[in-house]
Amino acid sequence: MADENAADDLGGEDLGGGTATKNSGAKGAFTQLLKFILIGVAAVILIVTIVVITTIVLNKGGRSQTVIPYSEEYTVQRETYDWYTSLDQIRTSTSDPVPASVSVTIALGYKKDDKAASAEITARRIEIIDFLRRFFSEKLAVELRPQNEEVLRQQIRDQINDDILSSSRIRDVRFTAKDIVQQ
Numbered sequence: 001m002a003d004e005n006a007a008d009d010l011g012g013e014d015l016g017g018g019t020a021t022k023n024s025g026a027k028g029a030f031t032q033l034l035k036f037i038l039i040g041v042a043a044v045i046l047i048v049t050i051v052v053i054t055t056i057v058l059n060k061g062g063r064s065q066t067v068i069p070y071s072e073e074y075t076v077q078r079e080t081y082d083w084y085t086s087l088d089q090i091r092t093s094t095s096d097p098v099p100a101s102v103s104v105t106i107a108l109g110y111k112k113d114d115k116a117a118s119a120e121i122t123a124r125r126i127e128i129i130d131f132l133r134r135f136f137s138e139k140l141a142v143e144l145r146p147q148n149e150e151v152l153r154q155q156i157r158d159q160i161n162d163d164i165l166s167s168s169r170i171r172d173v174r175f176t177a178k179d180i181v182q183q
Contacts, residue, residue, distance in 0.1 A: 081109035081172055084121045088129055089177070092137040100141040101181040106132060106156070109172030117168035127164050132156070144180050 085107045093099035108128075110117035121128070135156060136144070144152070153173040161169050 079171065080112050082112050082114070082118065083174075084108040084110065084118065084170075085176070086122070087125065087132070090129065090132045090136060092133050094136070094141045094144070094180070095138055096141050098183060100144075100183060101179075102136045102139075102144065103177070103179040103181075104132070104136060104175060105177040107174045107176050108160070108170045109174065110168065110170050114168065117165075117170070120165055120168045121170070124164050128160060131160065131164060135159070141180055141182060144178075149175065149178075 087106055087108070090102070090104045090106070092102050094102060108121060110121065153175070157170055157173045160173075
């Protein structure tokens with residue numbers, strides 16, 4: 001009997017024990033794998049829950065945090081102008097090979113309550129009308145398209161200020177009517 005115990009201790013033959021160890025090893029590996037998968041799923045659920053709760057707390061019920069504060073101190077107020085609208089309608093032709101007919105009515109904006117500017121524009125009204133007639137007759141119909149109006153307004157303003165007016169300045173030029181008819 002001692003020999004049998006010694007044989008068992010030394011790794012004697014036990015046919016039933018060998019198959020039991022293989023089955024329990026595969027069963028243990030599957031159990032370990034299942035345990036790690038469950039831990040991973042639980043960690044993902046925990047992380048998603050924390051992110052959702054944090055987002056709700058930070059948004060405070062849906063208010064966006066990216067809104068820039070608005071203050072009346074920092075808004076730029078556009079300057080208000082008085083408008084000189086007593087210029088006659090300008091009628092001329094373009095300098096195209098086949099000239100287009102141009103009809104323009106312009107308003108000149110100057111600093112509010114500037115009596116000197118109003119008086120000087122009135123005094124030089126004929127010179128301004130003559131300048132505008134020449135200005136539009138030197139242009140091509142393509143240059144008078146609506147896409148170029150801002151450039152035209154700046155050119156008219158700068159040239160009237162530089163060449164016609166001496167003691168006052170116009171600040172803005174607006175087209176109250178502008179028609180170009182191709183013939």
